[in-house]
Amino acid sequence: MIEEIRISDLGVITRATLELDPGFTVVTGETGAGKTMVVTALGLLLGNRADAGAVRHGAKHAVAEATLRLPAGSPALSRAEESGALLEEHDGDTELILARILSAEGRSRAAVGGTSAPVGLLSELGTHLVAVHGQSDQLRLRSAVAQRESLDKFGGPELAAALAAYQGTFDTWKAASAELEEITSASRERVREAESLQAALEEIDAVDPRPGEDEDLKAEAQKLSNVEGLRSAAVTAHGALTGDEFSEEPNAVGLVDAAKRALEMVADDDPELRALGTRVNEIGILVADVTMELGSYLAALDGDGPGRLAEVEERRAALNQLIRKYAPTIDEVISWTETARRRHMDLQDDSGRVEALQAQLEGLQDRLAEQSKTLGDMRRAAALRLAARVSDELAALAMPDARFVVEVTDLDEPARHGGDHIAMLLQPHAGSAPRPLGKGASGGELSRVMLAIEVVLAETDPVPTFVFDEVDSGVGGKAAVEIGKRLAMLARHVQVIVVTHLPQVAAYAQRHIRVIKTSDAQAGDGAGFTASDVVRLDDADRVRELARMLAGQEHSDTAQAHAEELLEGARLALSGQAM
Structure with missing residues (x-):
């Protein structure tokens, strides 16, 4: 409000x-x-x-x-x-x-x-x-849509349920019709699409990419391309930790071992040195583990020769070919493949799908026609009730010869709102033809017509x-x-x-x-x-204003008495005593 x-x-x-x-x-x-x-x-x-x-x-x-x-x-x-x-x-x-x-x-x-x-x-x-x-x-209620919606609301919950059922069937029928139209009108294009997808799927299946494979191979190629530098670094690190077999140069393993033995000899004499000895022992274990892993790394590196690098680059080239054609990454190529495979299966099943859709549409059309008739019958019944009630209101509003008409006619084709066209018409005088609202009445008459309609619709379709x-x-x-x-x-x-x-x-x-x-x-x-x-206005001012409206004399005792009589009559009417 x-x-x-x-x-x-x-x-x-x-x-x-x-x-x-x-x-x-x-x-x-x-x-x-x-x-x-x-x-x-x-x-x-x-x-x-x-x-x-x-x-x-x-x-x-x-x-x-x-x-x-x-x-x-x-x-x-x-x-x-x-x-x-x-x-x-x-x-x-x-x-x-x-x-x-x-x-x-x-x-x-x-x-x-x-x-x-x-x-x-x-x-x-x-x-x-x-x-x-x-x-x-x-x-x-200027538009046909507003008039239809008002009639449907006036029709109550049963009409609303019938409309909802019809619209559900209509939506399913529309979707099935669109799918059938797509299949039949674009059959050649669908055949070409199926052939294109078949070729793409065969190409991708031949390569058989794995998730994340492109990134894994990129890292491996980088490693193999720098194998000599990697070997040199690993050998140097291994030598620094273990020393050369014929060299008397100090190495990490020997130095840590010497430190460990020196601390073990006095471990019982000082708790602080005993604790440090424990930590040096842990360092010795860590150095031994790294030394062993470096040895394994060098052994594996020696096994990866130029032949492996060639294999990696060849595989990367095959994957890059797929990436250029189908998606930015191998993971997206795999995702595209899954979608394409489903689409290919749908296209392969066109003939069976056409038969199924035709059968489905026959059933939907029969159901739609039945529901449309039910909905139309309910609208016509509601239209008669609405027209009668509004016409009664018009008679009380100084339009005794006016007749309100709600016309329900068949559409050429069903629409989502049903198979009916709704038009609210006014017959302002006996013998005249009903005309659309606003075309058969003066401004004041039209206001009264709208008041009559709003009074009837107030419980079902208010603003x-x-x-x-x-x-x-x-x-x-x-x-x-x-x-x-x-x-x-x-x-x-x-x-x-x-x-x-x-x-x-x-x-x-x-x-x-x-x-x-x-x-x-x-x-x-x-x-x-x-x-x-x-x-x-308060009550006293209101009496004077009504007196002015009645006789142009707001201070007249007679006019004020008449005004008070009007107010009292309205109060009685509204309280139900004179309705």
């Missing part, structure tokens, strides 16, 4: 704040006071086209802001978060701030959650947040907030009372904001906001000054 709307320098409104609550809020005021600026501000926040002429004369820019409180899981919150909006949680709900700035030069900027955003994002969020029904702007501008245009008396009742009924499920000039409608609101215009013809160097403010 919308918690607050802030407007500055928009039309005749210099600065105003509308604090809103759940339920039914009415906005009234004298003609020209700026009531419709509330709707204009909301339109800007919902991404409507900006008009520089709406900026207050003399101001640099106009600003419209709204603070909304939305429950967890709202699709609008998810979309806002994706765009980088900053969100704040309060008592389990989340606060979202929308803003639109319109310059006097015609430029427009938008912000969502304190972050700059394209105006298109406001439009996208608006579909989940607010439904506006104005004299020239009926946003909700958080509904805004009606002059929904009561062209009506009065009992019809106006019925409009007020139905707005109050709608407000049981959602937040409702109504701009009206009828006291009968205003009496049913839970909260009353008045737009007040002030002017001074001499201000501004004789150019004059007009401004509007917004005030929230």
Whole structure:
């Protein structure tokens, strides 16, 4: 719901704040006071086209802001978060701030959650947040998709289950059809692909690469290419440790052994030297191990001759050939081979797969036709119920001859949403042909049509907030009372904001906001000054405002008595005593 709307320098409104609550809020005021600026501000926040002429004369820019409180899981919150909006949680709900700035030069900027955003994002969020029904702007249920989705939700859980079952079958049928089309329309290409994969697999299998083999051979080749340097280093190290057989030069093994024996002789005389002797003994063991490993290394090195290097390079060349053709490394070549082998098997099985797919499609088409008929029958039944209930509402809204029609016709081809086309139509007068919404009614009539639809759909397909501008245009008396009742009924499920000039409608609101215009013809160097403010009325002020709306005399005792009577009648009606 919308918690607050802030407007500055928009039309005749210099600065105003509308604090809103759940339920039914009415906005009234004298003609020209700026009531419709509330709707204009909301339109800007919902991404409507900006008009520089709406900026207050003399101001640099106009600003419209709204603070909304939305429950967890709202699709609008998810979309806002994706765009980088900053969100704040309060008592389990989340606060979202929308803003639109319109310059006097015609430029427009938008912000969502304190972050700059394209105006298109406001439009996208608006579909989940607010439904506006104005004299020239009926946003909700404009598209065929929205009309179909509303009918499906009205149809209830059984229709939803039938739609889900149909869509599951449709998705499977679509995938099988696409696969069969690919196999049959690209048979030559698939044969060529199979032959190419066969040749590649034979080449790779002939080489039979092992994981990591290219890196292992690279290291071995580097070793064999430097064998003389490696041998020289190993011989030198071995000689330094063991000494030459015919040389009297000192060596590491002999020196360590001499140190060990010297310390062993006095080990019993000094614990410190005994400990050092133990460590020297460990060094002797380590030196002996290294000496032995160097000997083994030299023996193996002598066995690797030029012939082994040639074998390694030949093998590396074979592996590099695969790498150049199929993947950057041998491990990736092996991975590619596994994928290619599976694909080759699929291509080899084309004839059997075609037969299986054709059989599967026959079964799916029969099931799809059956489920489509079931879904269509349920939609037609729901359409009749919806049309009857909306038509009853229209009769109570001073449109007794109007008839609401929900037309369900067959599509030429099945679609994912079913085999039906849904169209909501209005027959405004007896004998006239039903026409699409918006083409057979005036702005005021269309607002009443949308009110009737929203009242019926409120329990199954609501958005958080509904805004009606002059929904009561062209009506009065009992019809106006019925409009007020139905707005109050709608407000049981959602937040409702109504701009009206009828006291009968205003009496049913839970909260009353008045737009007040002030002017001074001499201000501004004789150019004059007009401004509007917004005030929230208490009970006494509300009586005076209704008296003004009834008779133009807000201080008249008779008018005030009539206003109090209206309010009391509305209270009784809402409490069920006069419904």
